[in-house]
Amino acid sequence: MLKAGQIQEFVGSESFKDFVEILSRTGYGEYLRGAKSYSDVERAVNQKFVETCQSVSETFLRGKREPLDAYLRKQDIKNLKTVVRGVYNHLTPSETLQMIVPVGKLDVALLRKAAEVEDPKLLPSTFRGTEFEPLLEKLDLEHSEKGFLAFDSALDGLLFATLETGFKGIPALERYLAAWKDLTNIQTTIRAKTEGLTAEELVGLFLSGGSFTSGTRIKRMIEAEGVDEVLNAIALTPYSEAIREAVKECAESKSLTPLDVAINKLLLEKAKEMGVEPVGMGVVLSYIIALEYEIAAIKSIAKGKEEGLGAEQLAARIVAW
């Protein structure tokens, strides 16, 4: 893992070339040979993530890796969404495969086979026998006014169900999942209120579970007239202050980036708490999540440097351990 100082050094680098040079001196160096563009850096750090996840999954956990598998299902679902979208948009298999990060249970060969499918109607049979087959059967873009929304939401539901099963009985992981659900619900509610979604539409997007056990709070969040009322509804929760500050920043900067950054910072804090226990799955998962954030930060810096963003602008957009 990188140290905070190293991330600072990346942010303060003079140019993209300079950044790649500094990054090459770290553990990412062996993956970065000849990296000249953002996509080279993205490919390199993704490769590092894939290899690390594989080695953690195979070497350390042996038969007891159910929580990790459940967590990595997140990437499976992301990959599946990408492949299905690629097929529906008639992308070439190589274009689609460039966007996937092969971590998780879904075999790369299966993803490649799916990406090569020319007729989207053949997708369910490609995933025959998996839990994705019935969802793909139901996917009908011709007669849907909301595109992939129902399919994506079903996959998101499947992910959280898998996580619930996988994390069951491990308090640190259950607490993390609850926080994840809470923050997702807060973020969804704020986005819905910003975009003028009705309470009925919002109910369908709300994740069940989480630590908000009070039905009144959830009802207030859903029925809130605007973002201010959502903030009042989440008052006295551990997230209240950070979210309130982020919403204020959003209004000032006319951008939703501060909200995204604040939510992710809170989630990362929760992941840190998960790693406090010296033994058990919490440490492993917290390491994987930290690595995920580190890689996301590297990608952010690479893109920012390529686009000529200043150090201050970049620092405001990064969430790292």
Add this chain to the structure above:
Amino acid sequence: MGVTKRAHELLEEKRNALVMELYAVLRQMTRLRKDAYESLSKAFRDLVDAEVRLSSSDLRSVSLAVRPCPEIDLKTRRVMGIAVPIISVKDPRRPLSARGYSVVGTSPVVDQVAGSFEDALGRIAEWAESEAAVRRLVVEVEKTKRREMALDKIVIPRLIDTIKYIEFYLEEREREDIFRLKRIRARAEKRGYALTP
């Protein structure tokens, strides 16, 4: 000649009216172009922001889930007899639930960039409409000017020449007639006939 001069005057009036209309539409187009540029530059800033926050691949993947752009209506209206297009985008700003991607699995920066491009689309349609009107008006002004010039430089001078020629020819014939009459009278007087005047 009177009709031609009237036609020339009418064409001149039409050209003046068209130029006035053109300036009004040009002013509007300049404002709309500025708005479109501003909204597009905001959209691209938001795109860079989104690419920095998410990765380019993740953002591209989400963009593939976004439904195609809303319907664009093309109609025509008449400005001083000229057909100019009306380009309208049906509800460019779509609600979150109609964009096609899931809310739970994506970041708010995606809403930001999608919303910005939807706004830009509406602005671009308005700009395109006024630019098309400007183009049509310019063509019509040119056409009217060409017609006016043709009347001024070709038809009217040609008509004047024709009139002059006819006048000259008629005067010539009148002179010949007078001369012929004088000679007949002289001959008749010589032979002792008296001609009534």
